[in-house]
Amino acid sequence: MKVKRTSIRRAMGCLLFGIVLGTWAQGQTKGKIGMTCMDLTNPFFKLIANVMEKEAAKYDYELLALDANNDPAKQNNQLSDFVAQGCAAIFLNPADSRAAGEGVKKAHAAGIPVFTFDVQVTDKEAAPLVESHIGSDNFQGGRLAGESMLKVTGGKGKIAILSYPEVTSCILRVDGFKKVLQQTPTELKIVSELSGRGNRNDGYNTTTDMLQAHSDIVGIFAINDPSALGAHSAVVKAGKQDQITVIGFDASPAGKQAVFEKKLYDSPQQFPRKMAKGTVDAFIRYMEGEDVAKKIFIPCEHYYYENAVKDPSREKEQW
């Protein structure tokens, strides 16, 4: 028994020594950037993380990308860890726009600049402490969806919206959409606005219920591609694909393909690569002592069938 214990200890000692040597041999970078986002299993954020890593490496910074699993408490802990190890900056995509404020305050007290991307921090005290926000112009993107809806319906008939009121960016999309309808003299009427919870399953179920109540709608705007695709499935199931046009949002790989297959009429495109590069650029400008705009919005663009046909990224299933 005694012999065994010493041998275990020896083995552990060797292992420890090896790991220590390994890390020292790795070589030093200029610093680390802590990045945490709401869901790293989402290809949108995975792409952002990859692009950020590459861009940061150009300036000798190492990116630590962590997944908050949509858990605000977990994200808060990750922010504390970034502060504890003295990261040069924090790139934050809040899992909860309010709760993330606590972590932002901690980072600010430690003199670590925070840059948010995609989703803004809305906590009143913490929002001014964020150095810069880089995200899609969701309101403008919503306007694009509204324009497409007007175009495709000819400004006549009943339409429905699949919203996602828990997420600020999705609220803005709906606001932009409605704004266009208000500003244009039109006979379009929004008869139903329900939450599709941003996913395919809920999009499908909600749309099925909508069609029960309003069988004569001519168009559906869904705040993202998954719920738009769910809506489309429900429309097909009801046999109304000739009557109802579905418009999505994001131009995600699945959305692009759906536009190409004419399941969706339009899907205003977001640009995760630009967002990632913009965030790193803002950080570098900050470190160079330049003025950085508090909010940097990347405009969305229409994504029609004509765009899908000549888009090489669609076939490669990329953003």
Add this chain to the structure above:
Amino acid sequence: MWKLKRDYGMLVVLIGLCVLFSALTLNDQMPEGDQAAQQVAKNLDAKVDKNAVILAVGAANKPSASFAGKANDLLQEKGFKQSRLVVGTPRDLRQALDQVRQNGDIVSAIATTGDVPEWRLIEILPEKYPEFASCVLETPKPYKWPDFLKRSNLLAIVDRIVVIAVIAIGMTMVIITAGIDLSVGSLIALSAVISTSLMKLWGGLEASGWIVLLGFLAGTLACGGVGAAGGFIVARFKVPPFITTLAIMMIGRGLAFMITGGFSIYQVPSSLTWLGQGRSMGIPNTVILLILLYAAAHIFMTYTRLGRHIYAVGGNEEASRLSGISVSGVIVFVYIVSSLAAGLGGCIQASQLNSGTPNMGIMYELYVIAAVVVGGTSLSGGSGRILGTLIGAFIISVIQNGMNLLGIESYTQQVVLGAVIVGGVLLDKARTGKKQTTRKAEKEVQR
């Protein structure tokens, strides 16, 4: 001593992990105290002309700023009349440099510490300000110290585990009775949502500390009530605890969403943060709370009659009944404690996040159970220690924190955490293996 080692074998694992992460996160640290400022001022005194322009630069945090302030004072004392203080972001430094350039002067030296030498502005200084190319960057001599053992990091370890550790107290008792409580994760959300909704209702942002306390009490007691109902169902109707608490888990989560309509509640008074983020006498309240709760629970489980009855019920329910213990009473009691602990955990989490969200605490029941089991409590009941659970909770926290410090990818982290839990328990089994097998044999004989 030998007994301590046998009882708390997992302590060895915890210490081993701490040593490992300390070694792996060993890093150059820049001193920031007054001594460092003196050192920098002295070095500059020897190097630079008295009429030269010197910038004492500090980042926008307390230690760095006070270093810069002190360095500037010392330089002024030594006769550097042109020494200036710059505290803030790279932008502030750029503005200071621009101003010096406008005055037609030359910056001869920058005295600084911490992360400032890493600022890109300092790196590109010779290109951006060619006239300052000869500028000396004076920093104190760095020393080696692990990021892991920095004070702020050790506090972060406690902060991240406090919710799980508090709930694990109740879970330990439940598991010692050979039960399980899957509802604690949902009860975190329920408690957080009830307490913050009440605070919102009773005054919102302007509510007083008493309202916060009342809200916490209401949230915790509501969970206690739920736990009492669950315990009653388990004890009276003999519904397996797994099923009962699974149902409560769903009900609790659903209620939390119903109460808030799916939104988070943030119209809460600022005193809400006292419990999870505040300090008393310089010590974080979470640390004090953990020490108090664990001391009380340890004494309760070791020295009181009811505490010993919990072990007895878990060891052999029938024998306990025959020896006159109210088995149902004990079972209802442990589920109430577990739910109260979950309710308190919810209050702490609400306080840490300054809001109440119905999706708080998802999967927490599994982390809590992991902490209890890693801490040496047997899932088959009858044995386990409160302090072992504390060690188990810290093992999980240290692993999570250490992996974040090392920058291990999120996907890999889950694999490592799972492996360490299994490895830790196996190691513990190997150490206490002999004892356990004899016990098992005894049980067999009894049957």
